[in-house]
Amino acid sequence: MRQSPTPLARIQQQLERLRATQLYRERAQVTGPQGVEIDVQGERLLAFCSNDYLGLANHPKVVAALQAGAAHYGVGAGASHLVVGHTYAHHALEEELAEFLGAPRALLFSTGYMANLGIAAGLLDRRATVFEDKLNHASLIDAARASQARVQRYPHGDLARLGRALAASRGEKLILTDGVFSMDGDLAPLPRLIPMAAQHSAFLLVDEAHALGVLGAQGRGSFEHFGLPADPMVLRMGTLGKALGTFGAFVAGDDSLIEYLIQRARTYIYTTALPAAVAEAARASLRVIQDEPWRRAQLHERIDQFRRGAAQLELRLLPSETPIQPLILGTPAAALAASQRLRARGILVSAIRPPTVPPGSARLRITLSAAHSAQQVERLLQALADTQGLA
Numbered sequence: 001m002r003q004s005p006t007p008l009a010r011i012q013q014q015l016e017r018l019r020a021t022q023l024y025r026e027r028a029q030v031t032g033p034q035g036v037e038i039d040v041q042g043e044r045l046l047a048f049c050s051n052d053y054l055g056l057a058n059h060p061k062v063v064a065a066l067q068a069g070a071a072h073y074g075v076g077a078g079a080s081h082l083v084v085g086h087t088y089a090h091h092a093l094e095e096e097l098a099e100f101l102g103a104p105r106a107l108l109f110s111t112g113y114m115a116n117l118g119i120a121a122g123l124l125d126r127r128a129t130v131f132e133d134k135l136n137h138a139s140l141i142d143a144a145r146a147s148q149a150r151v152q153r154y155p156h157g158d159l160a161r162l163g164r165a166l167a168a169s170r171g172e173k174l175i176l177t178d179g180v181f182s183m184d185g186d187l188a189p190l191p192r193l194i195p196m197a198a199q200h201s202a203f204l205l206v207d208e209a210h211a212l213g214v215l216g217a218q219g220r221g222s223f224e225h226f227g228l229p230a231d232p233m234v235l236r237m238g239t240l241g242k243a244l245g246t247f248g249a250f251v252a253g254d255d256s257l258i259e260y261l262i263q264r265a266r267t268y269i270y271t272t273a274l275p276a277a278v279a280e281a282a283r284a285s286l287r288v289i290q291d292e293p294w295r296r297a298q299l300h301e302r303i304d305q306f307r308r309g310a311a312q313l314e315l316r317l318l319p320s321e322t323p324i325q326p327l328i329l330g331t332p333a334a335a336l337a338a339s340q341r342l343r344a345r346g347i348l349v350s351a352i353r354p355p356t357v358p359p360g361s362a363r364l365r366i367t368l369s370a371a372h373s374a375q376q377v378e379r380l381l382q383a384l385a386d387t388q389g390l391a
């Protein structure tokens with residue numbers, strides 16, 4: 001009789017299978033500060049894969065605010081927000097974020113992943129239905145699961161399908177969407193999505209992780225980009241870990257919705273508050289975002305430069321106007337090989353493979369930053385031109 005493998009042997013077989021199918025993931029060890037040039041185990045690399053879109057993760061004012069915050073508050077928050085973890089710094093950051101976004105109120109969460117889970121599960125019960133775009137970020141997919149509501153996923157951007165599904169559904173409804181899709185870089189069709197949500201009395205949660213600081217003249221995100229007002233049925237979630245260069249997240253929206261989440265969101269209630277010093281750092285970066293609009297202008301110049309150069313090389317880019325510029329290569333092996341060829345030229349772009357992206361669409365997810373110089377973007381284009389022939 002064949003013995004079935006032990007649980008541990010089964011895990012080891014799964015790991016072998018990941019290696020064999022080029023889906024095994026490894027971590028680079030960074031030995032210095034974040035920036036477009038980073039040290040990875042003694043090697044200096046030019047990176048095009050960070051979400052630090054404005055170059056704020058190592059901005060002197062942001063670093064100084066963190067240090068001053070730690071000197072004043074210490075390091076750990078000590079407890080959750082509802083116990084003694086909620087400081088003046090957290091509260092001030094919430095008020096400043098709300099004002100920045102033109103929303104009645106904002107609520108901090110310890111990470112964006114937890115914010116999405118807490119919002120969906122906090123607002124809904126199992127009789128509700130969640131509608132979501134098939135290309136939504138994993139945290140929104142998991143948020144729908146955590147809510148225990150029914151889940152309906154619609155093909156990417158297909159509002160006709162969404163409209164029919166909304167019309168056919170009873171009970172409470174919540175639509176989840178990325179504002180800027182994290183792996184494709186395109187925008188959710190908010191000018192049509194918001195009225196559609198309103199027509200069906202559905203809540204709408206827009207994940208602004210990649211829009212905040214980047215889109216709109218003042219960096220207020222997708223809503224500013226499209227000229228859309230705040231709406232009481234719409235919640236906007238944003239992370240502090242991307243363009244703001246720090247850590248943590250928030251949701252902004254209607255006063256009673258925020259108050260309800262404070263009472264009901266389990267990922268808010270049952271976790272330690274983020275350090276107050278981090279909140280101070282985020283306050284500083286929110287000021288830099290407003291005081292230094294040239295960063296956003298420079299970012300968009302680099303995006304245009306990259307897209308013009310890529311068009312000349314006839315690279316197959318997706319139609320993205322954001323810092324996320326994916327180069328679709330198909331198989332995991334092709335994406336890994338391309339990443340390794342760039343690495344051999346001192347350029348770091350990680351290969352993104354399933355299940356992060358759909359099968360057959362493994363890619364290089366190239367991201368641009370305001371901190372890249374025109375020469376550095378040129379170096380990337382040159383390396384892509386050199387390595388194309390070796391595909």
Ligand SMILES: *Cc1c(COP(=O)(O)O)cnc(C)c1O
Binds near residue numbers: 113114207240241249
């Ligand atoms: C990164 C990301 C998150 C998670 O935010 P964290 O603060 O890093 O947990 C959520 N949604 C999207 C679209 C993201 O890209």
